[in-house]
Amino acid sequence: MPKDALKGRDFIAITDVSRRELEALFETADYMQKHVKGGTDALKGRILCTLFFEPSTRTRLSFETAMLRLGGGVTGFADPSASRTVTGESLADTVRMADSYGNAIVLRHRIEGAARLASQVAQVPIINAGDGTQHHPTQTLTDLYTIRKEFGTVDGTSIAILGDLKHTRSASSLCLGLTHFKDVSLFLVSPEQLRTKDEVKDLMKAARLNFVETDDVEKVIPQVDALYVTRVQKERITPEEYEKARGSYIITAKMLKRAKDKMIVMHHLPRIEEIPLEVDYTRHARYFEQAANGLPVRMSLLSHLVE
Amino acid sequence: MSTVKKYTDVIIRLPADTARSVLGLTKSKGIDIRTSDSGDTVGLPEATEGLLLKVRLLHPQARFAIRKGRREEKLEVELPEKIAALMNCPNPSCVTSQPKEPAAPEFKVVREEPLTLQCLYCGRYVPKGGITPDLFEVTRFIPPAKSTF
Ligand SMILES: [Zn+2]
Numbered sequence: 001m002p003k004d005a006l007k008g009r010d011f012i013a014i015t016d017v018s019r020r021e022l023e024a025l026f027e028t029a030d031y032m033q034k035h036v037k038g039g040t041d042a043l044k045g046r047i048l049c050t051l052f053f054e055p056s057t058r059t060r061l062s063f064e065t066a067m068l069r070l071g072g073g074v075t076g077f078a079d080p081s082a083s084r085t086v087t088g089e090s091l092a093d094t095v096r097m098a099d100s101y102g103n104a105i106v107l108r109h110r111i112e113g114a115a116r117l118a119s120q121v122a123q124v125p126i127i128n129a130g131d132g133t134q135h136h137p138t139q140t141l142t143d144l145y146t147i148r149k150e151f152g153t154v155d156g157t158s159i160a161i162l163g164d165l166k167h168t169r170s171a172s173s174l175c176l177g178l179t180h181f182k183d184v185s186l187f188l189v190s191p192e193q194l195r196t197k198d199e200v201k202d203l204m205k206a207a208r209l210n211f212v213e214t215d216d217v218e219k220v221i222p223q224v225d226a227l228y229v230t231r232v233q234k235e236r237i238t239p240e241e242y243e244k245a246r247g248s249y250i251i252t253a254k255m256l257k258r259a260k261d262k263m264i265v266m267h268h269l270p271r272i273e274e275i276p277l278e279v280d281y282t283r284h285a286r287y288f289e290q291a292a293n294g295l296p297v298r299m300s301l302l303s304h305l306v307e
Numbered sequence: 308m309s310t311v312k313k314y315t316d317v318i319i320r321l322p323a324d325t326a327r328s329v330l331g332l333t334k335s336k337g338i339d340i341r342t343s344d345s346g347d348t349v350g351l352p353e354a355t356e357g358l359l360l361k362v363r364l365l366h367p368q369a370r371f372a373i374r375k376g377r378r379e380e381k382l383e384v385e386l387p388e389k390i391a392a393l394m395n396c397p398n399p400s401c402v403t404s405q406p407k408e409p410a411a412p413e414f415k416v417v418r419e420e421p422l423t424l425q426c427l428y429c430g431r432y433v434p435k436g437g438i439t440p441d442l443f444e445v446t447r448f449i450p451p452a453k454s455t456f
Contacts, residue, residue, distance in 0.1 A: 090407035113402035113428025117410045120453050132400070134430045199425065199432055202417065 006304040010119040014137040028300035041071035049102035050076035066298035140177040160187040163230035179207035186211040312356040316374040391452035401429035411452040
């Protein structure tokens with residue numbers, strides 16, 4: 001068997017991997033799907049360090065469960081006050097310590113570029129569990145896997161991303177992830193002030209990914225295969241804009257009546273009010289499956305990266 | 308960033324009322340400043356390539372020349388693909404803005420017109436009008452650039 005090109009690599013941005021490598025990750029995720037309850041011993045004896053300088057229970061549990069299901073062990077912290085803020089230690093020094101203990105490090109940090117710096121000081125693979133406003137590659141891997149599972153491929157699908165496209169890292173990261181695929185039609189639906197950043201748009205243009213920016217969600221719903229919902233936070237825009245956005249960016253069962261039969265509604269969770277309970281009972285809701293897919297996807301990623 | 312390359316008798320032509328910003332970038336002696344309504348002229352007996360690059364970034368309209376006796380020879384200050392350890396990132400949330408972290412600011416020149424720089428750590432574009440003299444102040448230890456991007 002040829003050597004796995006992903007072995008020992010960092011995973012900082014979704015654009016760090018090639019299309020071929022993405023497909024390999026998805027195929028392994030299909031295999032891991034069968035082992036999410038029984039587990040495997042693929043990473044027996046290895047240790048994953050989870051350094052969560054910013055709380056994210058969902059992502060951390062998903063990584064830790066993935067490592068345990070692969071037969072490995074986990075260590076780390078979920079509360080930054082337990083380490084850095086008390087002692088005043090730098091991120092780089094904390095990463096160096098974890099580097100000497102573990103076989104891979106999962107890092108979540110508020111500081112932008114934290115994961116990139118960590119990858120420069122550590123020998124073991126660094127997996128970015130979210131830093132700044134652009135990157136959340138394992139969320140994107142999960143999102144793309146969910147779309148692929150539903151439609152057989154991501155190529156040729158029509159996707160809408162809705163909400164705060166400026167500040168939501170999973171939205172930016174998904175835009176970047178979609179640049180790997182062919183003939184995707186992308187609708188970016190947001191209030192004017194919360195449009196996708198130029199940094200992301202320039203990369204989509206360079207990759208010839210077709211996208212349209214609009215604020216009209218009702219018009220977009222009948223056209224798409226997947227509707228990816230994110231939350232518009234009150235403090236990000238003016239009160240008037242927020243009231244307007246609130247009305248149009250809450251997805252109701254009624255709005256979904258005009259959707260394609262097989263259209264799926266996705267959300268990275270936790271949701272607050274943007275997807276009311278009633279949507280859970282429509283045939284479109286797929287966010288719980290999406291969240292569940294995070295486990296086989298992270299098992300796949302760890303099994304490829306960790307030596 | 309190579310700052311070894313040096314030029315002598317450099318003339319920089321700048322928009323009016325901007326010459327002072329150059330003074331803040333260098334400690335060298337004998338700088339000659341002439342101002343007029345149509346623009347400022349700065350004469351530098353000696354200038355490193357790094358200094359000229361800073362002026363170029365600060366004032367995209369700047370024109371450079373070398374004085375050769377009575378003649379002037381045009382000097383092209385070209386932007387490299389990457390700008391490393393020369394300028395700080397204006398984003399306070401960037402890892403390179405954290406005094407304790409060993410990250411040397413490094414930028415990619417995305418396009419020259421209009422000048423767009425992207426920080427290779429935080430990924431942000433330097434906003435329009437965001438290159439200000441204070442970004443060139445060295446206020447802390449800057450480790451060598453990694454250039455692993
Ligand atoms: Zn930066």
